[in-house]
Amino acid sequence: MQVFLAEHSGFCFGVRRAVKMAMEALNSGGEVCTYGELIHNPQIVQKLEQEGISVCYDIKNLKDKKVVIRSHGIAREDLEILKANGNIIIDATCPYVKRAQELVSSVKELPILIMGDPDHPEVQALLSYGGKQTRIIKPGEKPESQMWETLCIVSQTTQKLSNLQELVAQVLPHTLELRVFNTICNATTQRQEAALQLAKNSDLMIVIGGKHSANTRVLQELCKQVTSSFHIETAAELTPDLLNGAQNIGLAAGASTPENIIVEVYNQIFRIKGEPQSVQQIEEIPVYKEESC
Template sequence: MEIILAKRAGFCFGVKRATQMAFEAAEKGGETYSLGPIIHSPQVVNRLEEMGVTVLKSLDDLASGTIIIRSHGVTFEELEEAVRKQLEVVDATCPFVKKAQENVQSLSAAGYDVVVVGDADHPEVQGIVSFAKGKVYVVGSGDEAARLPKMKKVGIVAQTTQSFENLKLVVLECLLKGGEIRVFNTICDATSVRQQEAMTLAREVDCMIVIGGYNSANTKRLAEVCAEFQPRTHHIETAHEIDPAWFEGVNRVGVTAGASTPKWLIDEVIERVRDFDCTKTT
């Protein structure tokens, strides 16, 4: 049985940057907190907690200390509150997310009604939306965009992990809604490249393993993309979830991982799969 690991499996630039900043802050000691999980990897969050980084849901009861802003970003109001309380802020917001926030802020200031393409319940989207001071809508698909009201000026941005195809569908619908439209393609290149690579790999193997947090939007999307081409696709968080029955009659196993999945988790999965047969990794 052969294991083929996707070239771009694991940490993207923004997540690698955020985790490095978080661990550096933890190593300094003192009262250190993160506003929400730093990334969507429970295993990484647990390691930071072991180093003394406490995950907070809000800043309500925090009077002092260091606060780490997660890679997905936080709301405009939460940032203001951290400054007002004179907390030491380590802003680990992904630069691509930060750009989406800035685009929403500038569009709103210029009088555009803003449409954010993404998952309304995702913390990244909740943060992006908060930078609008006028009307703002969140839509997850072209069908949802079709139900938007008529608008004079429409500004569109996307959650960084959205597919380009979905963004196009929303833009097409918005063309029917407004006289003037501005679109910022805020999708992270790493996301689209990773998805394309996963699709190609899924076509070439007998089984796909997708590693990443169940709360990770980009990992869930990777699993969905792979399942379209390889029904024997399994989304897991850790090696302990692997079922030996998945590999019956399998000659080639594909492995990929979400942008919040650390290398050590990927290595553990590969070693676990190796236990079921004499395998090689390419």
């Protein structure tokens, strides 16, 4: 049996930065809270809570505290309330998400389509930076058949490039001026390409990450288009049935999946298969490259 890890798996730059900023805030003293979960990974959120960083969901309870803004950003109005209530703001919004917010704000007088999951906090926050003519369009949703003089398009940072390309192709014939802001982050594109490449050469893919993590769910969607694939959050979800005789197993992990969980999943596969192999660190897991097979 072979098990490979897709390149670019695990913590991305934005998640690493957010966790570091939260820990620095804690170490500098005082009570530290995050408004909403800092990242979409329950195990890391729980670990941060054990360290002393609590999660607050009700903005009314945040007064005169150190508040860390989550990596996928918050609504403009919420940021104003937090500031007005005397909180010290540690803004851990990922710079890629921030750029998307600033772009939406810069064209808010124009019609804007934000392509993304309407239930995702990043998309809801992006909407708050727009104006009266800003609306969300889901990936794959057909745009209204109307003529636009000028139209702007912005994407949720973790979307598939093909979804953005499809939307552009659909609206272009109905638009005199189309402004497309490619706000899909580089880390997302690299991770998706690497996972897809590995999936094409595996008879089973295991995608590891938080069940609410948008980028992990996209990885799962991509992988299952080319091979058998399932999404788990921790090694405890792995069973002999799921592995089902697979000999070439690929692992891919979302941007907020910690390294220790990837290591646990890798070791659990070998334990289930009854093969005496285990690693201590992620660096010991073979990473899939084109020439690996």
